[in-house]
Amino acid sequence: MNTNTQAAWQAASRALPLVAILRGITPGEADAVGDALWQAGFRLMEVPLNSPSPMESIARLARRFPEAIVGAGTVRTADEVRQVQDAGGRVVVSPHFDADVVQAAVRQGMVALPGVMTPTEAFAALAAGATGLKLFPAEMVPPGAVKALRAVLPAQVALFPVGGITPANMGEYRAAGANGFGIGSALYKPGMDAAAVAASARAFADAWAGTMRA
Secondary structure (H helix, E strand, O other): OOHHHHHHHHHHHHHOOEEEEOOOOOHHHHHHHHHHHHHOOOOEEEEEOOOOOHHHHHHHHHHHOOOOEEEEEOOOOHHHHHHHHHOOOOEEEOOOOOHHHHHHHHHOOOEEEOEEOOHHHHHHHHHHOOOOEEEOOHHHOOHHHHHHHHHHOOOOOOEEEEOOOOOOOHHHHHHHOOOOEEEOOOOOOOOOOHHHHHHHHHHHHHHHHHHHHO
8 A cells, every 4th residue: 555545544544434335326426425425524435336437436536535535346356446546546345355356456555445254255355465354245244253253353454344234233343343334325325415415424423433432
């Protein structure tokens, strides 16, 4: 990871370690939705590559929020990693672990968050250079499983459950050892206006603050 990206990743993770997963967003919505997220404290934004014109949305968000970590989800190939970087993205998130994808992101100085479920996948991803681990789908990785993984992984490794995360269940995952979360349809669905996104974003930010106070 290059120095600027590393500093931005650390700052964003300290501020609010919640990744906004904007699946289905269009470039025309990106500015307003991004503003709503930024004002709620979100500094980590992901546009899945199965969204309409994802590279354009990534480019718009990256230009508008240079201090944020903006990038792509559902990244499956090393060529897509290069496209994301060309668009201004600095984070690569995948639903699975693929060493070629992780290593391509590392070579480009980007944040790499591959999807894993098991200790075998987790340690392989870390050996490939992963920045942190996306625990996906979280519906199949309950808090008890997170606690078991946390017990065997290095303490500095960031674990981000993704899938089915709501303000109501964040505290239980946090208590089990989660360091942050990826939040999708509970935060943003295609067609949601900025006001609705803002309300949802505030609810998640408040829930995280509650887990931290606890």
